[in-house]
Every structure is written in structure tokens, then in C-alpha cells.
Amino acid sequence: MKVPSANDPRWAKLLLQGGQQSFEFLALNMVFTRVVIAAKRDTSKENLSKLTQELREVFEKNAHNAKVVKDLERIFSAGGN
Amino acid sequence: MKLISGVLDFDHVVAAIQKGQRLVISADESLLSKLPKGNWLGGTTPYFMAASGGTFSKDRAFVQELSPMATDLRFSWYSDATISSVYNDASENGFSFILIPAFAKIHLTFGLKAPEFGNFGVRPLVGWVAGTQLENLGVVAAKVYNGQTLESKSDEAIVLHATLPESHFADVNIVNIFETSNSQDELEFLTDGFEVERVKVSGKQRDFAGYIAEKKADIRWPLVGDYGGASVNLSFAGIDGGKVKLLAPVFAGVKYRLASPAGDYNAYLKAFQAKMSGFEKQEVGFSCNCVLNYKHGDLHGKIIPELHGPFVFGEIAYQLLNQTAVVMTICPR
Structure with a gap:
């Protein structure tokens, strides 16, 4: 599965709906927790865009890792988000 | 070829360095300061989980040899002012290994700020915080070493950046034996x-x-x-x-x-064994465990078969954490 583009609205939804996600890939848990907290503090479009870039990059640059592939599919497959 | 991962006496450490092996060496300052130049980096700790059990030793070292797949090794010192580029400086595909002296300003800066540094979570970073014999913590300074130059420092971190072939990648894992209960306050x-x-x-x-x-x-x-x-x-x-x-x-x-109480050695052993299953079939590139697990789990002289490495004063798996084991594996794509 391809990592959704940075302007896909599902990223903002993911950031704003909070920290109920559990990832297999360790770094995703760390980055996701931090960006969700940062999104709560500042919900401006600019900030959400910056945080989306950060989160998206972790998915994209680790897409060779089977754990990340699973996390990506779970989050973005139909019904996942 | 089997890579070195275990406790060696001084002469065997010297021999491995002189053969050109690329090593991460954990030992007391008295041993590290006598080693010859070579492709090694080191940090002070006299506590190890050896194959024979939890060990305290000032005249032996725990030595971990880098995977032969790791190439383009770059040793760099990072100060409090430059540590923010540690992930940016890492290879696009590889891993970085960091040793930080306990209680130095860089220890605090890295602990607080690392998650905000560029490329955090993108490029794998593992390592640990160097310390001293527990009774001397805060009295004797922890040190980290660049074996290529034989410099040692108590106020900077030494980092080894390594590149892996496109066919492989480094995967960073933590092994946390502690549990929480929903009945505990949030x-x-x-x-x-x-x-x-x-x-x-x-x-x-x-x-x-x-x-x-x-x-x-x-x-x-x-x-x-x-x-x-x-x-x-x-x-x-x-x-x-x-x-x-x-x-x-x-x-x-x-x-x-x-955390809920962890119990005695038997509870530690059971918890680690349960959580380490799956790693035995992989190429473990590095592992370490927390000195507080050694102390509170009463691991001196006791064996945790799956988890060998130094006991350290802070573990690094992307970011700083405690009372956890860190395992980095080298995986095929």
C-alpha cells in the first residue's frame, strides 16, 4: 500500500482524533504520541501540515519494514480511518 | 562467521582490536583507558549479562562486534550544541550507535529534546548511557571513548554512523518486562x-x-x-x-x-524469556539492558539466556528510556 499524499485529509483526522492508535513499529508509537500532543496544542492548518509531514516521513522512510506496512494498512485501509 | 558478543579479558580485547575487528566495548575506565587504537568505541560500565550470568568486573569487558554488513563507519563526537543533528547525520539506510556519559549536560539535552530533532524516527539510533560502579555514581565521572583516536570525554557523546546494504535494514526493538494496571491512577x-x-x-x-x-x-x-x-x-x-x-x-x-512490582529473579527471567521470543532467529546487531534490572532483579550471577550485553545507565532506542532492554536486529528487506 502506498503512503497517502501529504494533502490527504485522513492525516489531519488521524492527528486530531487522538492517541488511541497502537503501532507495531516502535518509532511510530513515539512520533505519533508526540505529534498528537502537538496537534492538540495548536490545531492551525500550518501546524497540522507540519506534523503530517513529520508523521508521513516516518511511514515513507520505513516502508521497507513489514511492521510499518502492517501499521499503514491498518490505519489507512478501508474502514481503518 | 560468528561475531563476538560476550565477555573478554583484556588480552583478548586487545587481540580483537589488533585484528581490525569493529567493536563496541563496555568496560570499566581502568580497562578502556589501556586499549590500543582501532575501530572501536566504548563506554564505562562494569556490569554485564554474560553467558555465565550477571557479572560485575573491572578487568574484563563486554565486547560486541559490528555486523560485517555495516560499512562506511563514521565516528563523531557530539556536544550539547551539536547533538540536534545526530539523526540528520546518519546514513539514509543504516544505523547509528550512541554512547552518552551519565549526568553530563548532553545527557539531559538528548533526553529532553531528541524526539524533536530532525529525522527522529526515520533513521535508527540505539545506544546507552555510560556510568560507573553504582556506589560511585555522581562521584566518579562516566566516560565514553573514540577508539580511533583514543580520546575519552565526560561531557560529549560518541556516535558511530554506519551504512547497511540496500538488501538489509536495522530494526530497533525494546523489551519491557514491566506491566501497568488500569486500576492504577493515570x-x-x-x-x-x-x-x-x-x-x-x-x-x-x-x-x-x-x-x-x-x-x-x-x-x-x-x-x-x-x-x-x-x-x-x-x-x-x-x-x-x-x-x-x-x-x-x-x-x-x-x-x-x-508500574506493577516486577518480583524476584524468577519473575524477571520468565518475563524476559516471554518477551525475547522471536529474536533468536534474527541477527542481533546490538543489545543492552538496564543496570536497575541487574540491581532490582538481583541478576548478579543469574542467567538470562536470550539477552546478553552490558547493563547500562539509560538505554537509547531512538529516545532515552530506562529499566528496559534494547535489541537491534539486522533484517533482510
Whole structure:
């Protein structure tokens, strides 16, 4: 599965709906927790865009890792988000 | 070819260096300071989990040899002012290994700020915080070494950046034996930091030291941060007046709980064995465990078969954490 583009609205939804996600890939848990907290503090479009870039990059640059592939599919497959 | 991963005496460490092997060496300062130049980096700790069991030794070292797949090795010192580029400087595909002296300013800066540094979570970073014999902590300075130049420092971190072939990647894992219970209060902190005075307990603010006293909490066991699918431990360093001191920072907004008691050695052994299953079939590129697991789990002379490496004073798996084992594996794509 391809990592959704940075302007896909599902990223903002993911950031704003909070920290109920559990990832297999360790770094995703760390980055996701931090960006969700940062999104709560500042919900401006600019900030959400910056945080989306950060989160998206972790998915994209680790897409060779089977754990990340699973996390990506779970989050973005139909019904996942 | 089997890579070195175990306890060696001084002569065998020297022989491995002189053969040109690329090594991460954990030992007391008295041993590290006598080693010859070579492709090694080192940090002070006299505690190891050897094949023969938990060991305290000032005249032997725990030596881990780098995978032959690791190439383009770059050794770099990082100061408090330059540590923010540690992930940016890493290879696009590889791993970086960091050793930080305990209680140096860079230890605090890295602990607090690493998650905000560029390329955090993108490029794998593992390593540990160097220390000393537990009785001498804070009295004798921890040191880290660049074996290529034989420089040692107590105020900077030494980092080894390595590249892996496109066919492989480094995967960083943590092994956390501590559990929390939903019956424990949910704790939040108002600011990021290694020292805490105020806490929100289930949304209500109060003093953290008073809370710990009231709960009769055993501070041998850590605070556990809820990072979704990962639990990140922070150890208590002590309580001084109204200040609760920690060995890794809390972050405002993250939810924490006090860990349930871990029990004795048998409980540690069972927990580690359960959580280490799956690693035996992989190429373990590096592992370490926390010196507080050695101390509180009474691991001296006791064997944890699956998990060999130094016992250290803070573990690094992307970010600083405590009372956890870190395992990096080299995986095919």
C-alpha cells in the first residue's frame, strides 16, 4: 500500500482524533504520541501540515519494514480511518 | 562467521582490536583507558549479562562486534550544541550507535529534546548511557571513548554512523518486562523534565512526592509512559524535598502509570524469556539492558539466556528510556 499524499485529509483526522492508535513499529508509537500532543496544542492548518509531514516521513522512510506496512494498512485501509 | 558478543579479558580485547575487528566495548575506565587504537568505541560500565550470568568486573569487558554488513563507519563526537543533528547525520539506510556519559549536560539535552530533532524516527539510533560502579555514581565521572583516536570525554557523546546494504535494514526493538494496571491512577505532568513537582492524577493537580508517599509506591519500579503500542519506562532517581527526580524525562501530554512490582529473579527471567521470543532467529546487531534490572532483579550471577550485553545507565532506542532492554536486529528487506 502506498503512503497517502501529504494533502490527504485522513492525516489531519488521524492527528486530531487522538492517541488511541497502537503501532507495531516502535518509532511510530513515539512520533505519533508526540505529534498528537502537538496537534492538540495548536490545531492551525500550518501546524497540522507540519506534523503530517513529520508523521508521513516516518511511514515513507520505513516502508521497507513489514511492521510499518502492517501499521499503514491498518490505519489507512478501508474502514481503518 | 560468528561475531563476538560476550565477555573478554583484556588480552583478548586487545587481540580483537589488533585484528581490525569493529567493536563496541563496555568496560570499566581502568580497562578502556589501556586499549590500543582501532575501530572501536566504548563506554564505562562494569556490569554485564554474560553467558555465565550477571557479572560485575573491572578487568574484563563486554565486547560486541559490528555486523560485517555495516560499512562506511563514521565516528563523531557530539556536544550539547551539536547533538540536534545526530539523526540528520546518519546514513539514509543504516544505523547509528550512541554512547552518552551519565549526568553530563548532553545527557539531559538528548533526553529532553531528541524526539524533536530532525529525522527522529526515520533513521535508527540505539545506544546507552555510560556510568560507573553504582556506589560511585555522581562521584566518579562516566566516560565514553573514540577508539580511533583514543580520546575519552565526560561531557560529549560518541556516535558511530554506519551504512547497511540496500538488501538489509536495522530494526530497533525494546523489551519491557514491566506491566501497568488500569486500576492504577493515570498520571500527567505539566511540563517536560527530569525533575517533577506537580502531577495531574486522573485530571486533578497535586504534588507528586506527596502522591508517591500516600500510595506507598515502591520507586524501585518505574513510571510507565503510554505511547500507544509501546510502553516507555522512566526510573526514579530519588525524592529530594518536594522534587521527584527521574533518570529520563517525563513529557507533558503523555499519560503515565506507576508500574506493577516486577518480583524476584524468577519473575524477571520468565518475563524476559516471554518477551525475547522471536529474536533468536534474527541477527542481533546490538543489545543492552538496564543496570536497575541487574540491581532490582538481583541478576548478579543469574542467567538470562536470550539477552546478553552490558547493563547500562539509560538505554537509547531512538529516545532515552530506562529499566528496559534494547535489541537491534539486522533484517533482510
